[in-house]
Amino acid sequence: MAIRFAPVLAAIALIAAAPLPDAAIAKQPDAPAQGRRSEFEGIRNFRDLGGHRTADGHVVKRGLLYRSGSIHALTPGDRDTLAKLGLRALFDFRDRNERARGPVDWREGAPPIFSQDYDPDPKAMAAMLSAPDFTADKAEAAMTALYPELLRQLNGQYRRMFGELLAGHAPLGFYCSAGKDRTGIAAALLLTALGVPRETIVEDYLLSNQHAELPPAERMDETSRAYLERIDPAVLRKLLGVERAYIEVVFAQMDAHRGGAAGYLEDELGLTPAAIERLRGLYLR
Numbered sequence: 001m002a003i004r005f006a007p008v009l010a011a012i013a014l015i016a017a018a019p020l021p022d023a024a025i026a027k028q029p030d031a032p033a034q035g036r037r038s039e040f041e042g043i044r045n046f047r048d049l050g051g052h053r054t055a056d057g058h059v060v061k062r063g064l065l066y067r068s069g070s071i072h073a074l075t076p077g078d079r080d081t082l083a084k085l086g087l088r089a090l091f092d093f094r095d096r097n098e099r100a101r102g103p104v105d106w107r108e109g110a111p112p113i114f115s116q117d118y119d120p121d122p123k124a125m126a127a128m129l130s131a132p133d134f135t136a137d138k139a140e141a142a143m144t145a146l147y148p149e150l151l152r153q154l155n156g157q158y159r160r161m162f163g164e165l166l167a168g169h170a171p172l173g174f175y176c177s178a179g180k181d182r183t184g185i186a187a188a189l190l191l192t193a194l195g196v197p198r199e200t201i202v203e204d205y206l207l208s209n210q211h212a213e214l215p216p217a218e219r220m221d222e223t224s225r226a227y228l229e230r231i232d233p234a235v236l237r238k239l240l241g242v243e244r245a246y247i248e249v250v251f252a253q254m255d256a257h258r259g260g261a262a263g264y265l266e267d268e269l270g271l272t273p274a275a276i277e278r279l280r281g282l283y284l285r
Helices: 005-016 022-026 076-085 096-101 122-130 136-153 155-166 182-193 198-211 222-230 233-240 244-256 260-269 273-283
Strands: 065-068 089-092 113-115 172-175
Touching: 065 182, 089 155, 113 155, 136 155, 136 182, 136 233, 136 244, 155 172, 155 182, 155 260, 155 273, 172 182, 182 198, 182 244, 182 260, 182 273, 198 244, 244 260, 260 273
Parallel strands: 065 172, 089 113, 089 172
Antiparallel strands: none
């Protein structure tokens, strides 16, 4: 079966867009030493990237770099909490349709929110998810194939994110629907540029599995419920969670580039040695 990245992405987005269940609102598990915040009512998978140690002994500053799932379900309390963070820029990696289904209503005082228009293929998505041979193994293969496509598709957004960071426009946050794939790639690129070891990056990436729960059926729209009725739970685990193999594809893409990871960061994201030095000066201590 041919695998297309847009259907897989849209499937995850449909499920992730459902509001948080009451149990998740009450308590979100803390992540050891990585500053996961638990005071949000309508946001999944929010955490501070600060606290990670680099290979040369520096530490990523706290309170400057945030990753998250979608913030479209903000409550008044969430707006107050986010306002206290002093965000100067936000990057919304969701596609055009996801943003239309879940617009961010921050009202006054919101920082600039950068986004990019691109469209998934809902018909292809429906065909993929309803196929009787769409097994867990094929779901994992689909997710693995998804990541190089996301690197290509969102290159402009990732490059622009680094431009904002180099301009000192932080605290800065970035998010997608579930805060695990497009956001996970952005975090991996950022932590790589800051000199954080890969194993630490993978550990941070895998924390998203703490928020891979399925929203209650009554919280979903009819389209999402219809898809869920057809999907094997083992397939769902592959789609809603993250695996080491997914993010390792990103590292493989960088390593295969001329000049390795450093060459990739420079050629694809505009991070020259001077830019890397500035980035580390701004966001490491």
